[in-house]
């Protein structure tokens with residue numbers, strides 16, 4: 281990317297209150313049928329406009345057309361029975377009622393490709409689109425067919441690769457795979473997780489990103505974070521594996537977290553999307569705070585490989601807060617750009 285320190289959000293933005301209940305994670309739609317289709321497209325327009333107004337360099341969909349970052353994708357697949365639900369422990373952290381895999385999984389039709397074409401027509405800036413990662417997908421389901429987490433993840437990787445290739449053809453420049461599960465199942469990441477992720481990204485000309493975070497600012501996550509001790513070192517296990525992988529970019533959280541920033545050194549040579557906005561705190565960062573977070577990473581990542589970003593999605597926040605945080609991200613990045621250029 282030609283611009284220094286290109287900015288972007290990681291994932292979701294709050295939805296308009298006429299589309300879904302505000303400040304609620306995974307809120308059900310307020311519209312139905314053709315009105316819902318139109319509402320989701322309108323929300324995509326708004327999200328693109330808000331990102332451009334804030335001055336972000338890379339535009340994302342803000343997850344305006346999906347209710348849940350994993351489930352909405354799975355809803356489009358065959359082999360999954362949404363009426364047959366089981367309660368499972370998600371990310372070893374909280375119980376949720378999830379659908380069941382009852383047969384071979386397959387993608388019946390494109391999931392987000394029409395939405396991506398809509399977004400492509402709205403902006404000339406580079407587009408980033410997030411998909412769930414294979415390990416995070418299997419963690420959000422009950423499997424009554426494959427009997428192997430790895431095998432089911434491989435099936436999902438093949439499906440994700442089909443979708444990613446079509447998103448690329450629709451004009452998406454950056455494909456991001458969300459793998460919060462990579463911070464939890466460290467043995468699986470080592471034995472098959474990274475390899476399966478590479479399969480999902482195979483053959484893409486688009487830049488590929490893996491986003492690994494400590495989750496939204498919901499209670500189950502903040503309670504979990506409280507158990508992780510004074511230093512969060514999960515990335516220490518995964519970053520060397522990702523550095524050796526074919527994935528171009530790693531997205532991680534920094535601001536407000538207990539991740540020692542020196543762990544980013546383990547990614548040397550990769551592009552790093554660094555979270556300089558805390559999505560678990562409604563207070564809007566000052567530009568100086570954003571610049572401080574980014575500057576602290578410059579010892580361990582080259583400036584031309586650093587991408588200022590948010591820690592995670594902003595769906596549970598008020599819209600005005602999310603807008604303020606996007607502007608703070610841009611303003612803080614501009615401070616650092618000025619420092620680096622000596623002006």
Ligand SMILES: [Zn+2]
Pocket residue numbers: 290291460491492493494495496591592593
């Ligand atoms: Zn995240």
